[in-house]
Amino acid sequence: MNTIDAPLDGTGLRVGLVAGRFNDFVSTNLVEGARARLVAMGVADDDVDLAWVAGAFEVPLAARAMAESGRYDAVVCLGAVIRGETPHFDYVAGEAASGIMRTGHDTGVPVVFGVLTTDTVEQAMERADVDRGDKGADCADAAVEMARLLAALRG
Ligand code: INI
Numbered sequence: 001m002n003t004i005d006a007p008l009d010g011t012g013l014r015v016g017l018v019a020g021r022f023n024d025f026v027s028t029n030l031v032e033g034a035r036a037r038l039v040a041m042g043v044a045d046d047d048v049d050l051a052w053v054a055g056a057f058e059v060p061l062a063a064r065a066m067a068e069s070g071r072y073d074a075v076v077c078l079g080a081v082i083r084g085e086t087p088h089f090d091y092v093a094g095e096a097a098s099g100i101m102r103t104g105h106d107t108g109v110p111v112v113f114g115v116l117t118t119d120t121v122e123q124a125m126e127r128a129d130v131d132r133g134d135k136g137a138d139c140a141d142a143a144v145e146m147a148r149l150l151a152a153l154r155g
Contacts, residue, residue, distance in 0.1 A: 006149035010043035020079030022055035033136025060099025074143035110146030114139035
């Protein structure tokens with residue numbers, strides 16, 4: 001068996017972050033965790049671009065623009081949709097998730113899903129906190145791994 005190597009080495013990679021301003025007390029932690037992990041993996045801080053959008057619903061369109069620009073090896077989508085705060089939770093969360101997945105499939109650029117969907121603010125804070133769940137860092141790992149894996153698979 002041959003295992004295809006996808007090292008968590010971010011050297012030379014360019015990564016776009018898209019973050020929803022809605023629940024920004026959560027999103028800023030996600031951004032901080034993602035940026036710190038990217039830099040720890042060797043991505044130059046100058047090669048990380050961050051675009052803020054109004055909320056999770058807008059995230060896929062900005063992610064698509066980044067992916068289609070050809071300037072990024074991966075795009076990381078960040079935000080928080082909290083059930084207790086919105087009667088249209090399912091629409092916002094569902095459209096964000098499917099739009100993010102579709103963007104990756106349509107463009108061929110890895111697009112990572114870091115939009116938290118939780119029942120409570122506390123759950124969102126715990127998952128985003130860089131000292132606890134650090135979901136932003138997990139998304140950075142997924143972005144670098146997918147960028148390396150796709151490069152290897154595409155030869
Ligand atoms: N956007 C979020 O990112 N999280 C939410 O919890 C949320 N709530 O609660 O409604 C939310 N709504 C805004 C939405 O993403 C759009 O920005 C808005 O509908 C304008 O298109």
